[in-house]
Amino acid sequence: MHEMSIAMAVVDQVAEAARAGGATAVTCVRLQVGELAGVVPDALSFSFGLACAGTVLEGAELIVESVTARARCAPCADEWAVGMPPQLSCPACGEATAELLCGRELQIAGVRWEDGAAPEPAREPISQEC
Incomplete structure (x- = not known):
């Protein structure tokens, strides 16, 4: 199932950006997926949960936005x-x-993470909100 390779690529890219930004945890990832991209949203969500295990994304919410072709x-x-x-x-x-x-998109549209430099509620997300 190619959704697992997509999920792993998303997790790798977000984890790298989170590390570079000093994040302690990623709480949300928002993807835009075109209806012609050939992606099954439920399979992607399941795969995302597995791919996040043991990473800074563990427990992160995945929001999949469908883009009409x-x-x-x-x-x-x-x-x-x-x-x-x-x-x-x-x-x-x-x-x-x-x-x-449009309709073939498969892109990371937003990520929300926690920065270890300040208490969680007092700090705005570093990157675009989900």
């Missing part, structure tokens, strides 16, 4: 939600020259 027709400039299965022919003019605008 959208396309634009080159000839008429109409935009539409692609859906599943993907509709890549323009619903307005019928042309099959669609440009995929």
Whole structure:
């Protein structure tokens, strides 16, 4: 299952950034996942929990935000939600020259961690909030 390799890559990247930032624990990771990325959210969540074990991310919450796939027709400039299965022919003019605008994303959109230099409640997260 490729969700485990995705989860491990996310954990590695976040753990490295957390170490560099002096974090004592990561509490939340927010991912944006396009509906055409081929990722099963439940499998990713399960894999994330396993990949976090024994790391600074242990116990961290994973928030998966789904990104709707959208396309634009080159000839008429109409935009539409692609859906599943993907509709890549323009619903307005019928042309099959669609440009995929979004929907294949798989990116870390935010991380919240605790900094060991100050008491937990008195400090804002170092990076973007989840």
